[in-house]
Amino acid sequence: MNTLSRLYLIALFLAMAGLFPYSCSAPQETATSKTPLATGTPTPVSTATSTPIQTLAPAPTSTPPPTSPATPPPAPLPTPTPSPTPETFRAYKYRVVNTFPHDPNAFTQGLVFEDGFLYEGTGLVGKSSLRKVELSTGKVLKIREIPAPYFAEGITIYRDKIIQLTLNHKKGFVYDKDSFESLREFSHSTAGWGLTHDGKRLILSDGTATLYFLNIDTFEVIGRIEVRDENGPVTKLNELEYVNGKIYANVWQTDHVVIISPETGKVTGRIDLKGLLTPEEANKADVLNGIAYDAKGNRLFVTGKYYPKVFEIEVVPE
Numbered sequence: 001m002n003t004l005s006r007l008y009l010i011a012l013f014l015a016m017a018g019l020f021p022y023s024c025s026a027p028q029e030t031a032t033s034k035t036p037l038a039t040g041t042p043t044p045v046s047t048a049t050s051t052p053i054q055t056l057a058p059a060p061t062s063t064p065p066p067t068s069p070a071t072p073p074p075a076p077l078p079t080p081t082p083s084p085t086p087e088t089f090r091a092y093k094y095r096v097v098n099t100f101p102h103d104p105n106a107f108t109q110g111l112v113f114e115d116g117f118l119y120e121g122t123g124l125v126g127k128s129s130l131r132k133v134e135l136s137t138g139k140v141l142k143i144r145e146i147p148a149p150y151f152a153e154g155i156t157i158y159r160d161k162i163i164q165l166t167l168n169h170k171k172g173f174v175y176d177k178d179s180f181e182s183l184r185e186f187s188h189s190t191a192g193w194g195l196t197h198d199g200k201r202l203i204l205s206d207g208t209a210t211l212y213f214l215n216i217d218t219f220e221v222i223g224r225i226e227v228r229d230e231n232g233p234v235t236k237l238n239e240l241e242y243v244n245g246k247i248y249a250n251v252w253q254t255d256h257v258v259i260i261s262p263e264t265g266k267v268t269g270r271i272d273l274k275g276l277l278t279p280e281e282a283n284k285a286d287v288l289n290g291i292a293y294d295a296k297g298n299r300l301f302v303t304g305k306y307y308p309k310v311f312e313i314e315v316v317p318e
């Protein structure tokens, strides 16, 4: 073994013993490759730190305590629906305050009081008329005949005009209140029985249980109500009068005047007028028909077809 061989062996020995730096590269690399990638794999710490902060759930302490479910705000109170004051039905009788003469040949179909006078419409074909009557004497001060074929019916006075219906011709007449001069005619869609007004609308009956509200200038039907009492519809509503917010109506062929709510059609009262005439007078007369109200004097007048008298009455509870 020459010198170089000896030196090589010594160096190899030293390298195997880890004491010679030049021979360590290959084994170290091999050893590294066999080592699990522990050092190259991100640790859980690094993973945590890479998570964006803003995605973290907020701390429970930062959430305001849920107070509202425990104390819910009070529910709004239901708005009470204003209900009309229930009107208790009342039955009435009457007391005669005064009696006045009435033309026993007048087939009364309409009656109005204004400024100290009665205005009267009479019916029947060939006997129909419009009259101005002196209350105290029954004297006919002015008359306008309504010729055939018309059967005149209810009347009312609105301002300076008198409006008069006819029974079956669906035609009405308008007259000057003072001169009785004819001003115009108009059509109404139903039969014409009774007529009055509430200051804004005409109110018309046609013999049924329906009352019609008409435009007071154009005569167009703008509303209607069905009149009902405790037994149902009240038919045969005839002569009308508007009295202190209520509609008074004769019920044809009875001695009853019903008091009607214009809003609902409900009959809120009934006046029993039986016994106004003596039996002898009643034998010559036809049915009760004719209501007039003196608003200034608060007087109520009633009469009937071929009645010899007009009665001023006071309505009193039974």
Ligand SMILES: [Ca+2]
Pocket (backbone or CB within 6 Å): 110, 111, 112, 195, 196, 239, 240, 241, 290, 291, 292
């Ligand atoms: Ca009347």
